[in-house]
Amino acid sequence: MKLKLTVYAVLLVCCVPFVFPTWWMATTSLKPVNEIFAFPPALWPRDATLDAYRQVFELQPFAQQYVNSLYIAIVVTAGTLVVSSLAGYAFARVPFRGSGVVFVIVLAGLLVPNEVTIIPLYRMFDGLGLVNTHWPLILIPILGAPSVLATFIMRQFFITLPRELEEAGRVDGLGRFGLFWQVSLPLAKPAIGAVAIFTFLHSWNLFLEPIVFLSSKEKFTIPQALTQYVDAYGGALWNVQLAAATMSALPVLIVFVLAQRQFVEGLAQAGLKG
Amino acid sequence: MTLLAEKPASVLRRPPERAPYWTMRRRDQLAGWLMVAPQLAGIVAFVIVPLGLVVWYSLHEWNVLAGTFDYVGGENYQALLDDPRLGPALRATGLFSAGLVVLNLSLALFLAVLLNQKLRGTVVFRTLFFSPVVVTLVAWTIVWGFLLQDNGGINGFLDLVGIDGPNWLRGDTTAMISVIVVQLFKNVGLNMVLFLAALQGVPAELYEAARIDGASAWARFRRVTVPLISPTILLTSILTIVGSLQVFAQIAVLTQGGPGTSTTVLVYYLYQQAFQFHHFGYGATISLLLFVIVLALTVLQWRMRKRWVFHEA
Amino acid sequence: MKLRTLTAAGVAAALLALAGCGGGSENSGADGPIDLRMTIWSANAKHAALFDQIAAAYKKDHPEIGKITFEAIPIDNYTTTLTTQIGGGNVPDLAWILESTAPDFVTSGALAPIDKDADLLPSATANWEQDGQLYAYPFSTSPLGVFVNTDLVTAAGRPTPAQQIAAGTWNWEQAAATGAAVQAKTGKGGIVVGDFDFKGWDTLNSIWAGWGARPWSEDGKSCGFDSPEMVDAMTFVHKLVFTDKAMPGPGVTKDFYAGDAAMVLTQISRAALLEKAKFKWDLVPLPKGQAGEYSVVGQAGIGVLKRGEHVDAAKQFLAYFTNQENSAKLAQFFPPPRKSQLTTETLAKANPLLKPAQLQSVVIDGIERGDIKTSHTGYAELQQTVRAALDPLWKPDADVKAVLSGVCAKINPLLSK
Structure with a gap:
């Protein structure tokens, strides 16, 4: 009993740094500017106002930007799942000549920070006339460096699947793609779940790339839009920024809370094997 | 025919x-x-x-503004070797990565073990610990920027307990700690969930057997848990190290590399040289150094996995 | 066999794709409408509306022009993003340029020369010229002034700066005393230097110029941080922060516009932020420094990028955008660099929040005798280097002289480049 209480106490204390910033962000977005810097900071606004939320939509096409971020993240997630599950499966289970070399080449993608290649990439996409479109934000994550992590996770998962499963499928006359599609992939749900979340969040958080590739407001993504809430002279509109930040975080948080059971328990299944 | x-x-x-x-x-x-x-x-x-x-x-001196692009051979590499700012940048990078990886893996594992106790309400805690992962990075960092101010939330809280908190982002050591901590709480939930999944995969019989053999809780953790979740430890440590070497937005928002150059990590220095100072050729040289470091660390870890990772295929 | 062919085909396809990537962006339509793009750092809706209005009027008389876009880039990343675009080959036709990066843009040859209107003030164009050619139009020439929250000053039992000006005692000693009194009596901030935040050290020139100090010599070759004037000025600033407690310390934000500070040193154009202020405020010139009365001007220019696709069209549009008539319209946000428009009458129309006397003393007198903020080629690197070397100064027990010598040691190699 005592132990239980201790565990609860420790958990509660640990919660503070995880929860407080989000709490503060949400409540402060309701405060008028002169309360934001009050010391010590208040847990709850004295004069709550939704003014900042109104301004979020007035100053920028925030709804459109939200849709942009959302659809880009969804397309990227779907595309990455296709590319990475195929590649991960091949690296794990298909004996083909050169697979080792190819794997090393692909892994290199994991090791190249995006700041390194942004200028050559910018030149390439500009050459194709795709600057200030969403294509770079879709194609680079699906095919380029960010998808390598997904492939790596998929490979690590497929490698742990027992050989016997596929032997059985092979006896039933399935080819390689059949084995992949009908036998291995259905078993890979936990890994797929993990990859989907990683990928979605990566795309949702992308900051440098949108800043470099996109230039018109209607095409902006959320993280980029967050930094644009400034007054005429570049001074930050703190409360508006926080209101927009809150709106960028809450829906994803809610979806996560609703779906977290599947996600974590899906991973737990992966844990059984990994 | x-x-x-x-x-x-x-x-x-x-x-x-x-x-x-x-x-x-x-x-x-x-x-x-x-x-x-x-x-x-x-x-x-x-x-x-x-x-x-x-x-x-x-291999070039590239002046983006003037539109000149002149071959200079190894000059940028020589400049890198002579650069007095490289040493501090590497040191900051090492401190940040080492600090983050150690804290992140320990805290993730600690929280995972706590949550793995069969207690009511752990799902709630699990959700709370994970929640920063889904908050937009830029938003999270901006918020911490407020909280870490001298008259911000953290010192306000410390004030209540009678502690006169430091000026977090203005001291060399505290600024580095701040940047590490912001990144830590943002992403530790991810590793925690991975660990939790791995822990739940450890068969209960093994603990039972160890208990019968009279192993203490710590010994059970050391001898049963750690080896069985070692593949996950490998995965998380690689991901965390590689990620830590690429930290950018937090530094850009919180400290801009300061005070002094105490939080100017290699990626930030690269960014400064290439994008702020317009020395793109030199920036490219630094980025190659960064690439080599990441590569070396990963290869090293991958090599060492046979030593300590249990049943790696 | 098949496998090898396949691999070969794959490689060929990849190479083709890359060739496609690398080559040919030269499809600038021969006869199609000309699209112009200007990068700006204001994301303000009122600014955007005015720009669009000017662009629409221009297009009426110029059928060859297709679209004119004003692309807002956040000011924090402005020069970086602009440079990335230029480096990537996506060169805007026109760009706003910060005064601090003016030498970089002007001397590198990135900008095309533009026509110089005789109406332009010589003091306003100096920063944008090379060999007698003008390379950017200084559309915003904004003197620094002091906005005062008179409610707070009175509450602290101090005379207002306006009263002090009348009495001839408006100097830095008095300003410091007022700041200290406000911070001590009301708990609000004293004097705030706009955009300083203990990082943007160059904004401190609104103070040290009053001591006759400069960060480096006129020719940009020798360091001025260790000069006696600079040491005096910085000792004063250090005392202001740590001894007098008349300026909010590092890591403390006090928002003047929200009523949290007694005074802010900033561009007069920020008056717009006081539209909804719930306190009484005033605008006064900078206090007298040790070297007497002085004034400081902040600037921004618009340049035509030489490597843009439509240099001539861009030049023509810039001429229209900044002509007499439009300059008068822009004056409500950006003080004009034109002699003819530097009258209280024109300015009052554009700045309804300011009184004629304020406009005369701060804006007109300020622009005419103003020191332009210090700039230098390779400014970004200097900026960062000084920032890092100056950080040790922002501690209570700092040795001002030693820190400033340290700054010189760090930037001398950059200045001699």
């Missing part, structure tokens, strides 16, 4: 066990390449070729 006539005959004569051309092996050659083709093409187009271009740029 004769050929055609002969062929069926030869086929007929052949023993039935003669394998067709498309053996499973040959098919696998094709299938394997087809399956990795999109990924490989993408990596070549979006990583390898740009990386090659970066090497090419590193």
Whole structure:
């Protein structure tokens, strides 16, 4: 009993740094500017106002930007799942000549920070006339460096699947793609779940790339839009920024809370094997 | 005609066990390449070729504004060796990465073990610990920027307990700690969930057996848990190290590399040189150094996995 | 066999794709409408509306022009993003340029020369010229002034700066005393230097110029941080922060516009932020420094990028965008560099929040005798280097002289480049 209480106490204390910033962000977005810097900071606004939320939509096409971020993240997630599950499966289970070399080449993608290649990439996409479109934000994550992590996770998962499963499928006359599609992939749900979340969040958080590739407001993504809430002279509109930040975080948080059971328990299944 | 006539005959004569051309092996050659083709093409187009271009740029003095691009050979490399700012940048990078990896893995594992106790309400805690992961990075960092101010939330809280908190982002050591901590709480939930999943995969019988053998809780953790979740430890440590070497937005928002150059990590220095100071050729040279470091660390970890990772395929 | 062919085909396809990537962006339509793009750092809706209005009027008389876009880039990343675009080959036709990066843009040859209107003030164009050619139009020439929250000053039992000006005692000693009194009596901030935040050290020139100090010599070759004037000025600033407690310390934000500070030193154009202020405020010139009365001007220019696709069209549009008539319209946000428009009358129309006397003393007198903020080629690197070397100064027990010598040691190699 005592132990239980201790565990609860420790958990509660640990919660503070995880929860407080989000709490503060949400409540402060309701405060008028002169309360934001009050010391010590208040847990709850004295004069709550939704003014900042109104301004979020007035100053920028925030709804459109939200849709942009959302659809880009969804397309990227779907595309990455296709590319990475195929590649991960091949690296794990298909004996083909050169697979080792190819794997090393692909892994290199994991090791190249995006700041390194942004200028050559910018030149390439500009050459194709795709600057200030969403294509770079879709194609680079699906095919380029960010998808390598997904492939790596998929490979690590497929490698742990027992050989016997596929032997059985092979006896039933399935080819390689059949084995992949009908036998291995259905078993890979936990890994797929993990990859989907990683990928979605990566795309949702992308900051440098949108800043470099996109230039018109209607095409902006959320993280980029967050930094644009400034007054005429570049001074930050703190409360508006926080209101927009809150709106960028809450829906994803809610979806996560609703779906977290599947996600974590899906991973737990992966844990059984990994 | 004769050929055609002969062929069926030869086929007929052949023993039935003669394998067709498309053996499973040959098919696998094709299938394997087809399956990795999109990924490989993408990596070549979006990583390898740009990386090659970066090497090419590193041999040039590139003034973006003037539009000049002059071959200078190894000058940028020589400049890198002579750069008095490189040492501090490497030191900051090392401190940040080491601090983050150690804290992140320990805290993640600690929280995972706590949550793995069969207690009511752990799902709630699990959700709370994970929640920063889904908060937009820029938003999270901006909020911490407020909280870490001298008159911000953290010192306000410390004030209540009677502690006069430091000016977090203005002291060399505290600024580094701040940047590490902001990144820690943002992402530790991810590793925690991975650990939790791994822990739940450890068969209860093993603990039971260890308990019967009289092993203490700590010994059970050391001898049963750690070895069994070692593949996850490997995965999380690689991801965390590689991620830590690429930290950018937090530094850009919180400290801009200061005070002094105490939080100017290599990526931030690269960014400064290439994008702020317009020394793109030199920036390219620094980025190659960064690439080599990441590569070396990863290869090292991968090599060492046989030593300590349990049943790695 | 098949496999090898396949691999070869794959490689060929990849190479083709890359060739496609690398080559040919030269499809600038021969006869199609000309699209112009200007990068700006204001994301303000009122600014955007005015720009669009000017662009629409221009297009009416210029059928060859297709679209004119004003692309807002956040000011924090402005020069970086602009440079990335230029480096990537996506060169905007026109760009706003910060005064601090003016030498980089002007001397590198990135900008095309533009026509110089005789109406332009010589003091306003100096920063944008090379060899007698003008390379950017200084559309915003904004003197620094002091906004005062008179409610707070009175509450602290101090005379207002306006009263002090009348009495001839408006100097830095008095300003410091007022700041200290406000911070001590009301708990609000004293004097805030706009955009300083203990990082943007160059904004401190609104103080040290009053001591006659400069960060480096006129020719940009020798360091001025260790000069006696600079040491005096910085000792004063250090005392202001740590001894007098008349300026909020590092890591403390006090928002003047929200009523949290007694005074802010900033561009007069920020008056717009006081539209909804719930306190009484005033605008006064900078206090007298040890070297007497002085004034400081902040600037921004618009340049035509030489490597843009439509240099001539861009030049023509810039001429229209900044002509007499439009300059008068822009004056409500950006003080004009034109002699003819530097009258209280024109300015009052554009700045309804300011009184004629304020406009005369701060804006007109300020622009005419103003020191332009210090700039230098390779400014970004200097900025960062000084920032890092100056950080040790922002501690209570700092040795001002030693820190400033340290700054010189760090930037001398950059200045001699």
